[in-house]
Each structure stands twice: as C-alpha cells, then as structure tokens.
Amino acid sequence: MFRDLLLSLVSLAGLFAIVFAENAPGWPFDVTTLTAPDNSITAKFVSLGATMTELWVSDKFGSFRDVVLGYDDNTKLLTDPIHPYFNPIVGRYANRIKNGTFSIPITKNAQPDGPNVFHIPTNEHGGLDTLHGGTVGWDRRNWTITAKSATSVTYKHLDPGDEGFPGNVTVFVMHRVENSGILKTTMHASATALTPIMVSQHINLNAFQQGSNDILNHTLRIDGAKVVATDSLQVPTGPLIEVKGTAYDFQEPRQIGSQWNETVGYCGPGCQGYDNCWIYNKNESSAAGVSLWSTLSGIRLDVTTDQRALQFYSGNTVDQPRKAVHGGPALNYTRWSTLVLEQQNYIDAINTPEWGVDEIYGPGRDFEWSSTYNFSVVH
Numbered sequence: 001m002f003r004d005l006l007l008s009l010v011s012l013a014g015l016f017a018i019v020f021a022e023n024a025p026g027w028p029f030d031v032t033t034l035t036a037p038d039n040s041i042t043a044k045f046v047s048l049g050a051t052m053t054e055l056w057v058s059d060k061f062g063s064f065r066d067v068v069l070g071y072d073d074n075t076k077l078l079t080d081p082i083h084p085y086f087n088p089i090v091g092r093y094a095n096r097i098k099n100g101t102f103s104i105p106i107t108k109n110a111q112p113d114g115p116n117v118f119h120i121p122t123n124e125h126g127g128l129d130t131l132h133g134g135t136v137g138w139d140r141r142n143w144t145i146t147a148k149s150a151t152s153v154t155y156k157h158l159d160p161g162d163e164g165f166p167g168n169v170t171v172f173v174m175h176r177v178e179n180s181g182i183l184k185t186t187m188h189a190s191a192t193a194l195t196p197i198m199v200s201q202h203i204n205l206n207a208f209q210q211g212s213n214d215i216l217n218h219t220l221r222i223d224g225a226k227v228v229a230t231d232s233l234q235v236p237t238g239p240l241i242e243v244k245g246t247a248y249d250f251q252e253p254r255q256i257g258s259q260w261n262e263t264v265g266y267c268g269p270g271c272q273g274y275d276n277c278w279i280y281n282k283n284e285s286s287a288a289g290v291s292l293w294s295t296l297s298g299i300r301l302d303v304t305t306d307q308r309a310l311q312f313y314s315g316n317t318v319d320q321p322r323k324a325v326h327g328g329p330a331l332n333y334t335r336w337s338t339l340v341l342e343q344q345n346y347i348d349a350i351n352t353p354e355w356g357v358d359e360i361y362g363p364g365r366d367f368e369w370s371s372t373y374n375f376s377v378v379h
C-alpha cells in the first residue's frame with residue numbers, strides 16, 4: 001500500500017521523482033538473465049514492469065549486439081519523468097483511451113457523468129487522453145517472480161482496481177528464450193469483474209548498426225492492409241484506412257524511409273514518422289505478422305502473434321541518453337533511432353463499438369496474449 005502510494009506520488013511530480021531517486025541511489029533491481037542452450041540469444045529482465053532491459057543477438061559478423069533501448073541505471077525505469085516505456089509490459093489497457101473514459105457495456109461517446117462510466121487518469125497530451133494504463137500503469141508496478149529457470153521466467157501482478165479500472169486483475173507473463181534466436185512471451189490475465197484488458201509488450205528495438213543511426217534504412221514488412229484512422233491525439237475516430245497507395249503500405253517489404261516525406265502528419269499534426277495501428281490480414285494459421293531487417297547489421301526479426309493488430313511507433317519524440325553499449329551516455333537516443341513494436345488488439349475498441357471487437361473481460365472470459373520474436377541473420 002505504502003509502496004503504491006509512493007509510486008503514485010513519484011509519477012505525479014517529476015521534481016519529487018528526482019528527489020526520490022537521489023535519496024535512494026541503490027534502489028535494488030533484481031535482474032534475471034535467460035540464455036538459450038545454443039547461446040544464440042540472451043535476454044535480461046527486471047521485476048518492475050516485467051521489463052526487458054537487454055536483448056543480445058548475433059549480427060552478420062558473428063558479434064553479439066544488444067538490440068533494445070534502455071538505461072544503464074535501472075532506477076530510471078521507475079523515476080524518469082520522460083517515461084519512454086523501454087520494453088515493459090504495458091497494461092491494464094495499452095495504448096490510448098479517448099479522454100480516459102469508457103463505459104461497460106461500451107458506448108460510442110461515453111460521457112463522464114453517464115451510466116456505468118469509468119474515468120482513468122489522463123496522462124498524455126496535457127490530460128486529453130490516457131496512455132498505457134494511466135499514471136502508474138503495469139510498467140511501473142513491481143511484479144513477483146513465480147517461476148524461473150535458465151531459459152524462462154514467469155512474473156505475476158495483482159492489480160486491485162488501480163487507476164480507477166473496475167475489478168481485480170491477476171496477470172502472468174512468461175518470457176522464454178529458445179535455440180536459434182527465439183524469444184517467446186506469453187500472457188494470461190483473469191479478472192474478478194467486467195473490465196477492459198488489452199495488455200502488450202512494448203519492444204523498443206534500436207538502430208545502432210554500422211553506417212546508420214536511424215531506422216530509415218531498415219526494411220519492414222507488415223502483413224496489414226488497413227490502419228486505424230485517428231484524430232490529432234492519435235485516438236481512433238472509427239474508420240479504417242486502406243493502406244494501398246499510401247506510405248502506410250508495408251505489405252511488400254520496403255525501407256522504412258522510402259516514403260518518409262509522405263509521413264508528415266501520420267504521427268500527429270506536423271509530426272513526421274509513424275505512430276499508428278495496423279490491422280493484421282492474418283488469421284491463426286498464417287505466417288509472421290511483421291518482418292524487419294537491416295542489411296548493415298544483418299539482423300532480421302520475424303514476429304508471429306495471436307494478436308489482431310500492431311502499433312508501430314518510430315520513436316518520433318525520443319531524446320534520451322543511451323546505454324554505454326550503444327555509445328552513451330554522452331550520445332542520446334534521438335528521434336527515429338528506435339522502432340517500437342506492440343502486438344495488441346484494436347486500439348481503443350472500448351470507445352469504438354462499431355468495430356464489434358470485444359475487449360471486455362471478466363469471470364468466464366480470460367485474456368490471452370502470445371508473441372514469438374525470431375532473430376536470424378541475413379547477408
């Protein structure tokens with residue numbers, strides 16, 4: 001209880017956060033390291049947010065690289081007022097919620113004073129919407145390890161109706177590494193009352209490769225013919241846009257930067273880059289939803305998932321000191337130097353009943369999530 005109160009205060013006041021961090025420089029972070037038997041992949045996690053702090057895979061030269069953004073000082077995961085969500089689990093409801101408001105059953109324009117309406121702290125765009133579960137989302141809660149081996153770790157979190165969501169949710173996440181460069185993450189959540197649940201893993205891949213400091217030279221394929229239309233806050237308006245003939249179209253692999261100038265406005269007014277939600281074409285039996293590779297490093301990633309949508313964010317506002325292994329701390333991670341992939345469901349479907357996408361879970365209906373990240377080398 002006291003810890004939770006402290007966490008709320010910390011994230012409410014950046015100034016307080018700094019004072020707190022200075023007063024507790026050695027705040028302990030329990031690091032779990034998983035390595036596949038064939039040494040092809042090593043991943044490190046901390047209990048706070050069940051967050052991945054490092055992910056090492058081989059490049060085409062046979063050198064191992066840490067391919068995710070992060071901090072050398074893990075206390076920043078708890079206190080950084082910029083809060084860039086470097087590789088945690090985000091929930092109870094990932095991505096944006098219009099005006100932090102929804103009703104159960106869901107309705108189109110839930111008004112705060114309407115019946116069965118819930119209002120969640122609005123922590124983005126000056127209080128106009130909610131991002132990643134509220135002021136203190138699951139990424140800033142300390143999860144408990146329930147099982148651990150050399151290749152897998154399972155974390156549990158009990159959310160007792162935090163941030164104004166209805167019902168208690170118990171969530172488990174298992175991270176596992178396997179031979180041939182595989183990272184697999186699965187989640188399971190159950191709730192004691194009807195509540196929205198849309199959990200995601202917020203993977204921040206980096207671009208630090210020979211010859212390039214941005215992601216624009218990476219080749220991307222997204223198996224999705226539609227993106228969600230959004231307003232100036234990147235909150236869905238209802239329609240789905242056909243990607244064909246637009247710079248949203250990654251159905252055939254192409255370099256991320258190849259239609260870069262056409263992306264002005266895609267991530268908000270005057271903003272260049274992506275921060276959008278693709279609806280996958282695939283169904284259960286189909287192949288990878290996303291593929292990504294760089295011919296400079298030779299690292300290739302194929303992601304398969306049971307989720308129906310993908311948020312791809314090109315790090316348009318990132319400006320943070322880098323980890324030492326990425327050349328920090330004098331150099332920063334800057335805009336377009338990271339590619340964030342979030343496997344999730346239709347964003348803000350709880351305010352978009354016309355989609356007919358049911359994101360309300362409760363007794364008798366548990367939430368499931370599974371994604372496999374397959375790293376290989378291209379020459």
Ligand SMILES: *[C@@H]1O[C@H](CO)[C@@H](O)[C@H](O)[C@H]1NC(C)=O
Nearest residue numbers: 028029030047048078142143
């Ligand atoms: C989270 O919990 C673990 C296990 O109790 C503990 O070792 C660690 O210090 C905690 N981390 C934070 C940030 O509170």
Ligand SMILES: *[C@@H]1O[C@H](CO)[C@@H](O)[C@H](O)[C@H]1NC(C)=O
Nearest residue numbers: 099100101110111112113119
């Ligand atoms: C957003 O929520 C706030 C707080 O409940 C409310 O005062 C405001 O009217 C809502 N705005 C809209 C546009 O519904």
Ligand SMILES: *[C@@H]1O[C@H](CO)[C@@H](O)[C@H](O)[C@H]1NC(C)=O
Nearest residue numbers: 158159160161167168192193
């Ligand atoms: C929800 O969690 C709270 C706090 O742990 C507990 O007091 C309460 O009994 C739980 N309610 C249900 C319905 O499980």
Ligand SMILES: *[C@@H]1O[C@H](CO)[C@@H](O)[C@H](O)[C@H]1NC(C)=O
Nearest residue numbers: 211212214215216217257258
């Ligand atoms: C891609 O890489 C080539 C060669 O390394 C470089 O000349 C070019 O400027 C890069 N393009 C982008 C968009 O980064």
Ligand SMILES: *[C@@H]1O[C@H](CO)[C@@H](O)[C@H](O)[C@H]1NC(C)=O
Nearest residue numbers: 257258259260261262264272
């Ligand atoms: C993209 O925009 C920049 C800045 O406005 C301009 O210098 C560049 O020529 C444009 N590139 C293309 C391919 O249109």
Ligand SMILES: *[C@@H]1O[C@H](CO)[C@@H](O)[C@H](O)[C@H]1NC(C)=O
Nearest residue numbers: 223281282283284285286287
């Ligand atoms: C799944 O996708 C494949 C390939 O697009 C298609 O042939 C098949 O009919 C789909 N199955 C279902 C159940 O939608």
Ligand SMILES: *[C@@H]1O[C@H](CO)[C@@H](O)[C@H](O)[C@H]1NC(C)=O
Nearest residue numbers: 082319320321330331332333
């Ligand atoms: C790096 O980012 C921090 C935090 O945004 C900022 O204060 C600092 O000026 C940046 N450093 C450089 C070299 O741009």
Ligand SMILES: *[C@@H]1O[C@H](CO)[C@@H](O)[C@H](O)[C@H]1NC(C)=O
Nearest residue numbers: 180182300302374375376377
């Ligand atoms: C991983 O991706 C590589 C390259 O696309 C492929 O050859 C391999 O079969 C994939 N492995 C799994 C387990 O899907």
